[in-house]
Amino acid sequence: MKRRDVLTALAGAGALTATSRRPLNPSLPHNCGCAPQIVTAKDKPPGAAAFHGVGSKLRITNMRVFGVTLDERIAQADRPYIFVKIETNQGVTGWGEATLEGKATAAMACVMDLKDLIIGSDPMQVEHLYQTMYIGSFYRGGPVLGSAISGIDQALWDIRGKVMGMPVYEMLGGPIDPRGVRGYYHADVWTLAEAKELRDKTKAAGVTALKFQLPDLLECVETNAKISRAVAHMEMLREGLGPDLDFAVDFHARPSPTVAAIILREIEPLQLLFAEEICPPENVRAMARAVRHSTTPIATGERLIASYGYAELIDMGVVDILQPDIAHVGGISALWKVSATAEASGVRMAPHACEGPIGGIASLHVDAAGPNFLAQEICGFVEAGEKNRVWEDLMGFPAMRMIDGRYALPTKPGLGVDISEAALKRYPFQGTRPFVMAFHEDGAVGSI
């Protein structure tokens, strides 16, 4: 018996509450006693009979998931792209991205686990389907489920926009500025001369912001040598880039709060755009310890799921900038909710994006409608590389390349992208690869 049939059978059985303990219909699956069989709606997705009078005539007829592996010489091997395509009975299709670093196969499987909740449903009910997937999955979050929901949610918004005949950012109340949204590229230099050369190239390209990494792995307490090297590296960057080019530094959760506090104290005069993931993300109070002595803007959030994941950070006033990743947080629906909650506390948004091009473009739509938006990331460099050629091959245009420091907004309805399935076949999925690991000199696992 398929899960869909079980749901229908449950609906037909009427309400059975935990307290009533009436005998279950013998045709129902075994009830272990810890999962009460409560059904009160006329029906559930798929089918959604309860909504027949108020929904649209559109129905989802198929959902497909594509794994896309690029040559590891041009893209990180741990993150084959996971694209989701939703098809409908009226020929409208939507695309989304569920890429999850190091867990590609799990995320693809999770997308298909959600298929029973999606096929047959009305794609216009994006909030209802988001809640169906999030609450209905019981465990409410985690990166695998979050990424799967993200891919599906983006595809649903793509369909909504196409049906309405407007870009998604217009449906969200934007754009704040039709010229596009500010972005930054990644960069990697090690000498003052390199930094100055990068400054010239960056300015020539019209780009206004960059992001760098720390030079070393860091332990829970650190030596003068490593702390000084980290600070000196950032001082070198400021000197080489000059005073009028913004740059951020991604600590990538390498330091402990203890070490982060020291570094943050010393780099205040550099006036960074932000310091990112200054310590591991699980313990908000620990992060608060590190940031209370610094005025450097603090950013975090790429590993958090759903708007709930950000509530404590916002309520406690710990950070200045949130960085949800639209491929993990729960798609457009969740990214918009995080943005809305952040705005109420004066927290800005700089969404993370270090996967494929669909997620990057989906982020632009939320960015364009957010009054508290700051800058959009993409894993790209000032000089376009081979990966950008592949993206152009997939998307039909040079996706996520800035013009005058901004990512241009799509103008077509929906997300404004049209993926070539023929092109996808040129980059066949080659399985999951683990996230890259790093070890300290004594062999202990380090946070990279």
Added chain:
Amino acid sequence: MRTISRKLRGTSSVVFAPAIAEDHPLKIAQFRAWRVKEPVSNRRYTVVRLQSQGGVSGYGEGGPATAAEIVAARVATLDRRATESEFIRSALRRTPALEAAVNNAMLDLVSRAKNVPIYQYLGGPVRYKARLLGHLEGTGPAASGPSLERAKRQGILAFTTAAPLRDAMIPLRAYVDLVRKQYADMQALAGPSAEWVLDAAGAMTPGDAATIAVALEASHPIWFDEPTAVTSPDSLAKIVDESVMPIGLGRNITDLVAFQTLLASGSVNIVRPNLALNSLTKIRRVAALAETHYVGVAPFHDGGPIGSMAGIHLNASLLYAYAQQIPVPASDRDAAMRVEITSGLKETGDKGFFALLNRPGLGFEVNEKALDARSEERI
């Protein structure tokens, strides 16, 4: 308890691009407003009609506004596209009644242009019917009776009942007894199927409100609404720390920061943004905040029927929306005027719920002749 507040932040100002010059079917070409007053209750509200270059109209309602405010809102709105709700939310933030009216009119306009109900445009229906909360006129069984009878005829099963005010000469114990008795009398009058919200309209001190909350918590009101006007976290802590009564707050709040403060301090169990002062666009942001605290949303409404219907569309699109408050006039003349404005659509439910309308925009035609006839001023 808050352990850190690194920086006290306000919402940042944002620079919006100027209106796009080229023609567009959704560009707002006409702006018209009515200042409306109901004849008996004197309930006042502002209705705005926007018309796009493409010839589609949309209607929105907000609280009372002056003619000067309406003229300023018209200047800000004309030539913008009806999709630019974030611009309007920012541009009209100092005149919240018009922010609500204009932004809701834009939503109606766009939804009509796209031939979908507003709830569909807002993210699709999460429910197929919306729970109604009848806002009764008067205090106590005698004064509220006519309003309650009308509400019951309208198929409403949940109601607000106004708490009596405390005269300085009334001892606290007598006051508690008075509130308890009046609540019981209203329960008896409405029958066992009725559910109640106790509405203090911000008139109690935090101390009195705490005492009343404890005294009535076993009666299980759905919530205790606006127990006090003193909404600092420390003052509200007196109420929320001493009772398990759900507390509703927010009818006078117009900025997101204040809602966030209530939620972060655990001072509220159901947020009540006022439809007269907050657009659906803004309330969706309040709802996003509330959702992260598992707190429900039930917009306060004591305005006109266009606002009621806008609230129902919002309710239909938000999981954590609990109920939409509907004013229930005691007077037949007020009730007739409301039905006239909505071209015959009644704010009625079936077994406590309003069945969603699957028609474009708000789902009904606004009767402009009625607005012309009933308004204090047309601008």
